[in-house]
Amino acid sequence: xxxxxxxxxxxxxxxxxxxxxxxxxxxxxxxxxxxxxxxxxxxxxxxxxxxxxxxxxxxxxxxxxxxxxxxxxxxxxxxxxxxxxxxxxxxxxxxxxxxxxxxxxxxxxxxxxxxxxxxxxxxxxxxxxxxxxxxxxxxxxxxxxxxxxxxxxxxxxxxxxxxxxxxxxxxxxxxxxxxxxxxxxxxxxxxxxxxxxxxxxxxxxxxxxxxxxxxxxxxxxxxxxxxxxxxxxxxxxxxxxxxxxxxxxxxxxxxxxxxxxxxxxxxxxxxxxxxxxxxxxxxxxxxxxxxxxxxxxxxxxxxxxxxxxxxxxxxxxxxxxxxxxxxxxxxxxxxxxxxxxx
Amino acid sequence: xxxxxxxxxxxxxxxxxxxxxxxxxxxxxxxxxxxxxxxxxxxxxxxxxxxxxxxxxxxxxxxxxxxxxxxxxxxxxxxxxxxxxxxxxxxxxxxxxxxxxxxxxxxxxxxxxxxxxxxxxxxxxxxxxxxxxxxxxxxxxxxxxxxxxxxxxxxxxxxxxxxxxxxxxxxxxxxxxxxxxxxxxxxxxxxxxxxxxxxxxxxxxxxxxxxxxxxxxxxxxxxxxxxxxxxxxxxxxxxxxxxxxxxxxxxxxxxxxxxxxxxxxxxxxxxx
Numbered sequence: 001x002x003x004x005x006x007x008x009x010x011x012x013x014x015x016x017x018x019x020x021x022x023x024x025x026x027x028x029x030x031x032x033x034x035x036x037x038x039x040x041x042x043x044x045x046x047x048x049x050x051x052x053x054x055x056x057x058x059x060x061x062x063x064x065x066x067x068x069x070x071x072x073x074x075x076x077x078x079x080x081x082x083x084x085x086x087x088x089x090x091x092x093x094x095x096x097x098x099x100x101x102x103x104x105x106x107x108x109x110x111x112x113x114x115x116x117x118x119x120x121x122x123x124x125x126x127x128x129x130x131x132x133x134x135x136x137x138x139x140x141x142x143x144x145x146x147x148x149x150x151x152x153x154x155x156x157x158x159x160x161x162x163x164x165x166x167x168x169x170x171x172x173x174x175x176x177x178x179x180x181x182x183x184x185x186x187x188x189x190x191x192x193x194x195x196x197x198x199x200x201x202x203x204x205x206x207x208x209x210x211x212x213x214x215x216x217x218x219x220x221x222x223x224x225x226x227x228x229x230x231x232x233x234x235x236x237x238x239x240x241x242x243x244x245x246x247x248x249x250x251x252x253x254x255x256x257x258x259x260x261x262x263x264x265x266x267x268x269x270x271x272x273x274x275x276x277x278x279x280x281x282x283x284x285x286x287x288x289x290x291x292x293x294x295x296x297x298x299x300x301x302x303x304x305x306x307x308x309x310x311x312x313x314x315x316x317x318x319x320x321x322x323x324x325x326x327x328x329x330x331x332x333x334x335x336x337x338x339x340x341x342x
Numbered sequence: 343x344x345x346x347x348x349x350x351x352x353x354x355x356x357x358x359x360x361x362x363x364x365x366x367x368x369x370x371x372x373x374x375x376x377x378x379x380x381x382x383x384x385x386x387x388x389x390x391x392x393x394x395x396x397x398x399x400x401x402x403x404x405x406x407x408x409x410x411x412x413x414x415x416x417x418x419x420x421x422x423x424x425x426x427x428x429x430x431x432x433x434x435x436x437x438x439x440x441x442x443x444x445x446x447x448x449x450x451x452x453x454x455x456x457x458x459x460x461x462x463x464x465x466x467x468x469x470x471x472x473x474x475x476x477x478x479x480x481x482x483x484x485x486x487x488x489x490x491x492x493x494x495x496x497x498x499x500x501x502x503x504x505x506x507x508x509x510x511x512x513x514x515x516x517x518x519x520x521x522x523x524x525x526x527x528x529x530x531x532x533x534x535x536x537x538x539x540x541x542x543x544x545x546x547x548x549x550x551x552x553x554x555x556x557x558x559x560x561x562x563x564x565x566x567x568x569x570x571x572x573x574x575x576x577x578x579x580x581x582x583x584x585x586x587x588x589x590x591x592x593x594x595x596x597x598x599x600x601x602x603x604x605x606x607x608x609x610x611x612x613x614x
Contacts, residue, residue, distance in 0.1 A: 048486050088459065128607065167547065191579075195587035198545030210588050214595020215602075222603050 001321040007290050007312060008322075011106065015113035022110050023186045025053025040092035042100075043109040044179035044233060051187040057093045058232065059174050062157040064089060066170040070161015094240060101244020102237045105228065106287035110186075111179040112228055115220040116267075122221035123330055130223045131264065138269045141229050142285065148173065149232035168201030175205040178213045178227055224267035228287060238284035246288055247305045252277040255298060262302060265295035294322050365514075367399040368555045368570035369436055369451035372422050391424035392453055394436060399449065402440040409433060409460035411470050431457040433464040433484065437472050448473030448569045452482055471503050475560050475567035477511070480530065489554070489575035492537040497571065498529045499558050505529025509560055515575070516552035535575050544582040551576040 003009040021028075022045040040057040047055035064086045072082040097104065105112055122129055133141075152173035160170040174180055184192035195210065196202035212227075219226040228234060250256075256274065263274035268285045273292050281302075282288070288304070296302040296314035304312040327333070372393040396402060396418060404416040406425060409432045416423050416436070425436065438449040450472055452464075468482050478498045483489045499506045507527045514520045517538040525531045533556065543549055551574040559568045 050487055084458075085456075130606065130610075190585050191583075193588040193592065194579075194583035194585050195591055196579075196583050197587075198548070198582040202545070206583075206588065207591055210591035211595035211598065214592040214597075215599040216595075217592070218596045218599025219602065 001325040005318075006322065006325055007294050011289060012113075012116070014107050015109075015116070018108040019110045019113050019186075021053055022108070023049060023183050024051050026051045028053070040089045040096065042093055042097050042104040042233065042237065044111045044177065044183075044231070045109075046174075046177070046180045046183040046192075048174075048180050048189075048192050049183040049187045050189060052183065056179070056233075057089060057236070058153055058177075059171060060089045061086070062153055062171040062173060065154060066157035066161040068161070070158050070163075073158075074162045093236075094243070097237065097240050098243055098245055101246040101288060102234075102241060102282065102286055103244075103246050103288035105231075105234060105237065106289035109179075109228075109233070110183055111231075112225065112287065114182055115216065115225050115227060118217065118220035119224055125221070126331075127222050129221075133223065133269050135269075135271060138229075138271075144230040145232055145235040145285075148230055149235040152176070153232050153236075166199075166201050168199060168205065172205065173232060175202075176209045176212060178209070178216050181209065181213045224269075225287075229268065229285070234285060234287070241282055241284070244282075245307045247280065247308075248273075248282045248286060248288060248290075248292070249279050249303050249305055250276065250281045251279070251301050253298065253301060256301065259297065261295045261297060262292035265291040267291065295319065365398050366555075366557045366559075366568050366570050367402060367438060367440065367447050367449045368397050368557070368572045369394050369438065369449050370397055370553055370572060371395075371574070391426045392455075393422060393424050394451065394453070395422045396438050396449065397421070399438050399440065401442070402438040402447070402449070405437050407435040407437060407467065407470070407472065409462040409464065409467055411467065413437075425453060425455070427455055427457055429457045430460045431455065432460045432462065433467055433482070435467055435470075435472055439473055444564060445566045445568065446474060447567075448475065449572070450476065450569070451572050452479070452484075454484070471500070473567075473569055474502055475506075475558060475569040476500050477556050477558055477569055477571040479571065479573075483573070489535060489573055490578040491535050491539055491575060492578045492580070493535055495533045495535055497531050497533065497556060499525045499531065500529060501560055501562070501567070506558075506560060509558060511556055511558040513554060513556055515554045537578065539577045542577050542581050546576065546579065549577040 022041075022043070040060060041054045042057055044058075045052055045054060045056050047059045049055075068082055068085060072078050100107070119129075156165060156169040156172045159165045160167055168175070181192050184190075193210065193213075194206060196206040216227050250273070260271075260274040263269070263271040266273060267289060268287060270283050270285050272283055273281045273286075290304050290312060293302040293304055293312055293314050297316055297319040299315050300313055302314040303310045372395040396404070399418075399421060404418055404423060405413045406416050406428070407413045408428050408430050410430070414428075416425070423436070425434070428434065432455070433452045434455050436451045436453055438447075440447045452468070464482060464484065468478055476499075478500055480496045480498045483495065489495055497511070499509050499511060505525075506529050507525055509525045509529075510522055511525065511531055511533075512520065512522050513533050513535075515536060515538055517536070517540070519536040519538045521536070523531045523533055535554065539549065539552065553572060554575050555570050555572045557568065557570045559566060561567070
């Protein structure tokens with residue numbers, strides 16, 4: 001299969017370009033978000049990276065809750081002008097999100113790309129990879145992203161602004177975010193890899209951050225997308241997923257019940273894409289990577305659509321070629337009739 | 343004495359510590375009752391006026407240039423100005439100019455103002471010619487990137503918009519350090535901000551920032567030009583943030599990950 005026809009390869013190229021732009025883009029567009037696009041990018045592109053061209057929505061959102069809304073509520077001075085920055089941030093996020101929907105996760109996020117690259121290294125090292133997590137474990141992990149969004153991005157910064165919790169918790173998600181460490185390291189900065197001994201709270205947050213980064217480095221070698229499963233951005237995207245122009249759709253057929261290759265291919269272990277009889281199969285955990293469509297062996301059953309127009313549709317011909325390419329990549333014996341390790 | 347008043351008093355003390363020789367006309371934060379984030383990003387009273395004082399600046403003309411490069415005059419009262427929000431977010435330039443006979447002076451300070459997004463890059467404001475002789479921060483430390491002790495700050499000295507090579511610039515800090523540097527052929531100069539804070543406490547909140555002033559002068563056609571750039575600088579967080587411990591913790595996380603993988607493998611083997 002020529003690489004320009006392989007959706008996964010195309011996606012990797014897009015991810016690489018996005019990584020370069022989001023980590024080093026200020027070299028082109030100006031120093032440290034000087035010419036930032038929005039300050040509300042729907043992906044984990046860190047403001048602490050001094051060379052970034054734009055940064056993630058989560059830092060302004062936490063600051064607006066912690067520095068603006070909290071103190072205003074505390075002082076009894078709530079007004080529209082207090083909410084305006086939050087609405088502007090969310091509005092900008094919303095506009096960007098409508099363009100690409102959750103594909104921001106699967107196609108542009110620097111941390112998502114980093115985990116996928118580590119996964120590819122794990123494959124090449126022939127490490128014993130876990131292709132699908134246990135469904136019970138997946139079910140237990142799924143609510144964590146909502147807790148991360150609710151507590152770390154919204155409630156704790158607000159509580160900090162109101163004076164209920166320590167100032168350390170003004171931007172708690174950023175304090176533990178592995179992308180802060182990754183993107184700043186990639187930009188040649190060591191200043192975000194630290195243990196902060198100035199207070200017990202900062203020390204605890206920095207220990208969590210560094211431990212989680214170490215965990216991601218190792219777990220990504222043997223399992224798919226470990227951090228994406230608990231990322232608050234995934235939850236934030238899920239809130240708006242109905243309005244995005246990119247859609248994942250399915251035309252259920254009885255053959256689907258016997259197949260299940262789509263859920264095996266899914267890096268987020270969304271088994272519902274296999275069992276669902278709905279047309280819209282954009283589930284909250286989906287990153288719109290398109291692997292389920294790639295590994296669907298039936299004609300026109302699954303499709304990635306943009307503004308209702310199919311842009312990539314499943315087909316037996318593509319499936320066979322893609323399955324063969326996958327086996328070649330993994331160094332397995334070529335037996336393209338049935339895909340076992342998508 | 344509340345924390346804001348303490349910050350004000352500390353800054354006032356820092357200002358007084360500049361010696362007369364170093365004190366060309368320059369901007370500095372004025373002591374305040376309510377802190378507004380030290381004239382930078384991250385303050386809590388975002389709608390409050392930001393107070394500054396112009397040191398050695400009697401008779402100067404003052405203006406505030408917004409991110410779209412529109413200048414508005416500013417009135418000082420006993421060398422103090424209170425810069426109210428302009429409604430436009432992002433960095434503004436506070437500029438003072440004075441010409442007395444053959445001497446032309448300017449003082450520039452960049453201040454962050456909250457407001458609606460300007461849609462303009464701060465680099466446009468920084469690159470805009472505000473006086474004949476000008477010290478341009480390259481880049482301006484801002485947002486999460488501050489001027490810290492024991493780090494290097496880079497500036498470009500420009501005269502009538504063109505880089506000025508082999509010129510002397512001086513650095514004076516509120517903690518008493520003074521030093522001299524020369525610009526290179528591209529007008530660039532790298533200034534190491536000194537590690538001159540005493541009584542350092544753990545954590546950013548426990549350490550008040552100090553001030554530094556970079557001064558340059560140049561003579562051309564019998565006229566003398568003097569300009570200053572001033573900004574706050576803070577204690578380097580390396581005093582309470584350990585990279586070595588951070589690396590060790592990442593390694594610990596990696597070991598933990600290895601343990602999780604091993605346990606997972608054993609469990610899967612037991613199941614099969």
